[in-house]
Amino acid sequence: MGKDGTVDVDNAVDAVRLHRCPHLELRLNTHKGRGVFATSPIAARIVLEISPVLILDQAENKAHIEQTELYHYTYNWPLPGNDPLILGLGSMFNHSRREQNVVWQRDVQRQVIVYRAARDIAAGEELCISYGDRLTFVDADEVGGGDCETVEGELEGLGRIEI
Ligand SMILES: C[S@@+](CC[C@H](N)C(=O)[O-])C[C@H]1O[C@@H](n2cnc3c(N)ncnc32)[C@H](O)[C@@H]1O
Numbered sequence: 001m002g003k004d005g006t007v008d009v010d011n012a013v014d015a016v017r018l019h020r021c022p023h024l025e026l027r028l029n030t031h032k033g034r035g036v037f038a039t040s041p042i043a044a045r046i047v048l049e050i051s052p053v054l055i056l057d058q059a060e061n062k063a064h065i066e067q068t069e070l071y072h073y074t075y076n077w078p079l080p081g082n083d084p085l086i087l088g089l090g091s092m093f094n095h096s097r098r099e100q101n102v103v104w105q106r107d108v109q110r111q112v113i114v115y116r117a118a119r120d121i122a123a124g125e126e127l128c129i130s131y132g133d134r135l136t137f138v139d140a141d142e143v144g145g146g147d148c149e150t151v152e153g154e155l156e157g158l159g160r161i162e163i
């Protein structure tokens with residue numbers, strides 16, 4: 001780990017050094033179901049989590065993922081028909097259109113997703129990513145409105161989840 005708390009994730013191809021930020025908790029009963037929250041301040045760019053993914057073939061995906069609740073725990077992947085299941089804490093990040101404070105990157109070769117803080121995060125904040133525009137549920141943040149600043153500019157060039 002670097003002096004600033006960042007993690008070098010550019011490891012050898014045949015190994016992935018795993019990392020989870022210790023300042024996280026899983027809250028079980030939020031208005032979005034379970035969700036990940038910061039227990040202490042977290043600096044921008046810190047690696048929050050490195051989650052492996054499980055890639056099934058197209059037939060398995062159709063039979064066991066698309067028709068079930070598991071579909072909501074998959075990401076887009078650059079292999080047609082093989083959108084993987086996210087294992088680990090990555091599967092617990094909820095969506096926020098306007099308050100996303102987590103960005104993520106696929107490591108296709110090593111089949112992991114690396115999540116980082118998009119900006120400084122305060123203790124008690126929920127850690128959210130963007131699932132994109134095609135949601136399969138009603139966005140709880142949008143039901144009552146709200147007036148939060150976007151972090152779109154900070155997220156340019158980084159991947160979005162579309163599930
Ligand atoms: C990848 S899971 C996230 C973890 C999930 N909350 C849980 O308890 O397992 C995605 C699911 O979380 C819920 N979710 C995520 N973001 C949400 C939001 N902004 N509004 C309402 N529900 C949300 C939806 O049910 C969605 O299908």
